Amino acid sequence: MRYSYLFLALVLLSCTDDYTVPSHVPSVVKISGDHLFVSYGDGGLIVTELSTDQVVGHIFPVGDMRGIDDFDVVGDLLFVLDARGKNYLASYSIADLSNPELLDGPYSVQGGPFNGISARNGNLVVSGGTRYLEYFQYTSSGKINGSASFGRDRGHPDVLLSDNGQVAFASTDYDLSRKVNDARFGVMALSLGTELQIPTVISQIGIEEAGITDGVTSPVGFPIQTALHGNQLLVAHGGGLTIVDLIEQAALGTSRLIDLGMNGISVQAQNDVAYVIGIAPDPILVKVDISDPANPSITETVSLNIGNNIPTSLALSSTSVFIAAGAAGLVMLDL
Secondary structure (H helix, E strand, O other): OOEEEEOOOOOOOOOOOOOOOOOOOOOOEEEEOOEEEEEOEOOOEEEEEOOOOEEEEEEOOOOOOOOEOEEEEEOOEEEEEEOOOOEEEEEEEOOOOOOOEEEEEEEEEOOOOOOOEEEEOOEEEEOOEOOOEEEEEEOOOOOEEEEEEEOOOOEEEEEEEOOOOOEEEEEEEOOHHHOEOOEOEEEEEEEOOOOOOOOEEEEEEEOOOOOOOOOOEOOOEOOOEEEEEOOEEEEEEOOEEEEEEEEOOOEEEEEEEEOOOOEEEEEEEEOOEEEEEEEOOOEEEEEEEOOOOOOOEEEEEEEOOOOOOOOOEEEEOOOEEEEEOHHHOEEEEEO
């Protein structure tokens, strides 16, 4: 397996906050179309063309924002989240990546100390950490409307919307007084609907060994991270990888835990292979064959060779795995 270590040039701003992950290093990495998007905290968000490795866009924090910590891409719309205490949400047009246009915001949103953002099909959710999960709607022109808050539980450190945007899969701290299957942490499926209203609970599961485990990083790296693969929800967490069957693409059904021999942090999947990064105790990548979700099998374990840095996020192209690896930079491995 070939390694590459990509160090993208940043215009770094001053930083005085003490985060587990320094604010000027890669935090979240995603792929949309032919482009790789990487958030760098107070260094903003950098967009690279996959075919050429050339930087084609750089979005900086605006207004009262102090950084871009998490984001989501929907077509030509980019939604960004500043999660550094006084949180902010904004939208951009990236139809011209060389000249991104601020469309709406920044707006103050709740959150901390762990946060996440997800947008699909006109719905947008900020997970809110130990505060309220906030549900917004957005227009095709990037206008952010709303919001409605959900605050039943102790907190929601991360969130992922279904492909149709109607369901939010929220990583959840149920608190000791509201354990699910005797587990304090797990995942909740929330119905968003088409009207802006308080989300309602569809179903919930508890996941043993999930929670505050090795690999926790702030402000957007809490290790109960999810990915969708067909009719399954994949959950990377401290106990490894849990595969959850989805009922009608919404309700959480039967779940299976795969012991990866590590604390899972983040997961993505393609071509019936799940790629999970984590700590064991050194940073590693584990490949899992999930072609038969009832009988998954580990096919390869790869050392990341990034020292004591904690990997926080990964994205998959047709040929490569891109991993945000803290101060080690952005790591690329051949599939």
